[in-house]
Amino acid sequence: xxxxxxxxxxxxxxxxxxxxxxxxxxxxxxxxxxxxxxxxxxxxxxxxxxxxxxxxxxxxxxxxxxxxxxxxxxxxxxxxxxxxxxxxxxxxxxxxxxxxxxxxxxxxxxxxxxxxxxxxxxxxxxxxxxxxxxxxxxxxxxxxxxxxxxxxxxxxxxxxxxxxxxxxxxxxxxxxxxxxxxxxxxxxxxxxxxxxxxxxxxxxxxxxxxxxxxxxxxxxxxxxxxxxxxxxxxxxxxxxxxxxxxxxxxxxxxxxxxxxxxxxxxxxxxxxxxxxxxxxxxxxxxxxxxxxxxxxxxxxxxxxxxxxxxxxxxxxxxxxxxxxxxxxxxxxxxxxxxxxxxxxxxxxxxxxxxxxxxxxxxxxxxxxxxxxxxxxxxxxxxxxxxxxxxxxxxxxxxxxxxxxxxxxxxxxxxxxxxxxxxxxxxxxxxxxxxxxxxxxxxxxxxxxxxxxxxxxxxxxxxxxxxxxxxxxxxxxxxxxxxxxxxxxxxxxxxxxxxxxxxxxxxxxxxxxxxxxxxxxxxxxxxxxxxx
Numbered sequence: 001x002x003x004x005x006x007x008x009x010x011x012x013x014x015x016x017x018x019x020x021x022x023x024x025x026x027x028x029x030x031x032x033x034x035x036x037x038x039x040x041x042x043x044x045x046x047x048x049x050x051x052x053x054x055x056x057x058x059x060x061x062x063x064x065x066x067x068x069x070x071x072x073x074x075x076x077x078x079x080x081x082x083x084x085x086x087x088x089x090x091x092x093x094x095x096x097x098x099x100x101x102x103x104x105x106x107x108x109x110x111x112x113x114x115x116x117x118x119x120x121x122x123x124x125x126x127x128x129x130x131x132x133x134x135x136x137x138x139x140x141x142x143x144x145x146x147x148x149x150x151x152x153x154x155x156x157x158x159x160x161x162x163x164x165x166x167x168x169x170x171x172x173x174x175x176x177x178x179x180x181x182x183x184x185x186x187x188x189x190x191x192x193x194x195x196x197x198x199x200x201x202x203x204x205x206x207x208x209x210x211x212x213x214x215x216x217x218x219x220x221x222x223x224x225x226x227x228x229x230x231x232x233x234x235x236x237x238x239x240x241x242x243x244x245x246x247x248x249x250x251x252x253x254x255x256x257x258x259x260x261x262x263x264x265x266x267x268x269x270x271x272x273x274x275x276x277x278x279x280x281x282x283x284x285x286x287x288x289x290x291x292x293x294x295x296x297x298x299x300x301x302x303x304x305x306x307x308x309x310x311x312x313x314x315x316x317x318x319x320x321x322x323x324x325x326x327x328x329x330x331x332x333x334x335x336x337x338x339x340x341x342x343x344x345x346x347x348x349x350x351x352x353x354x355x356x357x358x359x360x361x362x363x364x365x366x367x368x369x370x371x372x373x374x375x376x377x378x379x380x381x382x383x384x385x386x387x388x389x390x391x392x393x394x395x396x397x398x399x400x401x402x403x404x405x406x407x408x409x410x411x412x413x414x415x416x417x418x419x420x421x422x423x424x425x426x427x428x429x430x431x432x433x434x435x436x437x438x439x440x441x442x443x444x445x446x447x448x449x450x451x452x453x454x455x456x457x458x459x460x461x462x463x464x465x466x467x468x469x470x471x472x473x474x475x476x477x478x479x480x481x482x483x484x485x486x487x488x489x490x491x492x493x494x495x496x497x498x499x500x501x502x503x504x505x506x507x508x509x510x511x512x513x514x515x516x517x518x519x520x521x522x523x524x525x526x527x528x529x530x531x
Contacts, residue, residue: 025142026124027057030177030196032079037180044084044179051081052177054123054196058149069293071149076124078367080154085176085199087184094118096186105284106192109202117202122195123153123175125284147296150308154368155286156198158376159252161360165351168245169212169265169279173200175365203279204263213279216265223529225264225276226331230454230528233409233429233436234273237264239335241277244344246329250321250390251348251383253311254286257325259529278332287311287376313382315390322397327527330403335439338395345391352384399445404437405526406477408455411436415449415472417464417487423472425449430459446470452526453477462487462496462510469495475524476500485510499523 030052031037040047055076060068087094087110094110097117106122125148128141156173163170178185180194201208206218213219220228228235249257257280264276290296291310300308302317309320322329361377362369383390406413410430417423421444427437441449448471451460455478462472462485469489474497476483481500487510489495494514498507501524502517509515517523 025057025145026126027053027055029180029194030054030056031194040084040179041181044182047084047179049081049083050177051079052196053077053079054153055149058146060146065293067294068143068146069150069290069296071147071289071292071296072152072372073149074371075368076149076153078365078371080175080365080367082175082177082196085178085197087178087182090199091116091118096188099188106195108188108192115207117204117208119171119198119200119202120176120192121198121200121282122192123198124148124196125151147290150288150290150296151284152287152289152372154364155252156200156283157363158360159283159286161356161363162248162252162352163280164212165353165356166244166248166348167212167351168241168248169203169210169277171200171203171281173198173283175199203281209265213265213277215267216277217268218266219279220264220266220276222259222262222264222328226259226529228274229276229331229407230405230526231408232274233407233411233431236273236275236436237332238275238277239333240340240344242332243336243341244348245278245280246325246333247341247344247348247387247391247394249280249325250315250318250394251352251380251387252283252286253288253309253321253383254283255288255307255309255321255324256282256285257328259328262328311379313379315383315386315393318390318393319397322394329398330401331405333398334402334404335437336395336398337439338392338399338445341391341395342388345388349384349387354381357381357384396445399441401448401450402441402446403450403452405452406454406456406458410456410458410479411453412459413451413453413461413474415451415460415462415464415487417462417466417469417489420466420468423449423464423470425451430456441470443468443470448473451475452524453479453481454526455479457481460484464488467491471495471497473497473499475526476505477524477526478521480504480506482506484508485513487512 029037032051032053036050058073058076091112094112097109097111100107100109105125108120110118110120127144131141160170160172176197176199178193178195182193185192204219209216261282263279265279267275289310290308291300299305306320307323309317357377357380361373364373404425412428412430414426421442423441425439429436450473452475457480460474460483465488467490483498485496489512494512496512497514497516499516501521502519
């Protein structure tokens, strides 16, 4: 009842503070000077730069800001001088390869004469597409649109110096403006003209490998990487590299790091194996500011939409920064120990100096720097200084429930309950007995370890006689699996649960085994790609 009462109160606040829907939500043009705009209409080639306001339509009065928040409205309304983009000339001349973007961002993929690709992504967003059609015709669409003001439109400009210092591959975005009726846009002229964009390298194939990627041979998306990782036993993800990249995300408060926000550089090793290292992209939500209005504050409580945490001097809620990334984090960080996370945090603290932070924030346009430059710098320095504590909290979140996943090839999983506190998990590749996974878990940190064999004739052995232990779930997967549980954990409840098909599985159960086998092959389904 109380939960429903909260919902009623929330909707009353929305109705009372929003009023009728605005028919024309967005500004007619981002160009500030009307005389310059008229010149762009009649003689666009004579104008090489313009002063724009990326989102003057987000400016609101006191009452609106009291209920819905100040957010980053002053940045959207700040006058910024940017170059007028001539697609036919920039980077030796670009052509449109395809239209992209999701439900909020207008995006074009551009390509140069050497097949190097670039992304042209609208700075402003329109989240109308995420709503059901009925709500798109109501005031709700303008409520959602208004909350785009929580995004810092210039955050992406500050990230490259930080990533470069950390030796993390990155693009180098810049702000540009496309003039009205731009003939270079062809069929996209009406939709894409007269807007402000981020133009950046699109690091997504072998043609876009940069020197920072070293001897990489190709670049793949997360779907391909995960599919390869689980199909072959000689493909790996560099989990230390991904851990460092994720700590940088946490430093800059980029909460939207799902699997679609990554590309991966591919490296061929001398032993014939392949390893992937991460390339982060799309920094739309770095330095996010949301919780400064009555309604956003309520919506961002832990019981509501917790991920909408604001960038602050402190790491107020590390868990909020991991909600959207849970899928990829569980699959690409399961090997890392507390010590390794701490070492990565110390490494970042060492290389991201005050000077690097100053360089990063100085990438803001002058008018933006005057508004938030010093506060952004202060927050980054404070967060860097406490990054080890944030890394420890991130580790503890990940350590609660851990996935240990094999491949479609044959592996041997060995679980040893060493004592009441420690449980050792080792995975060997059957083809050559090479250890491909090893980690010791602690009962004080981990509640559940889930093993997935996926396919192939896998072998699982669990041993150890202890008073207390971590719960183990085993999903054998397709193939003729052999599962032997010789462990014993005294106390209430069985600690080894086996999920597999009855046919094709040889189970030697012990006193601590809970047999959850079935005839339904869906019992061992595993989401490999998350798309």
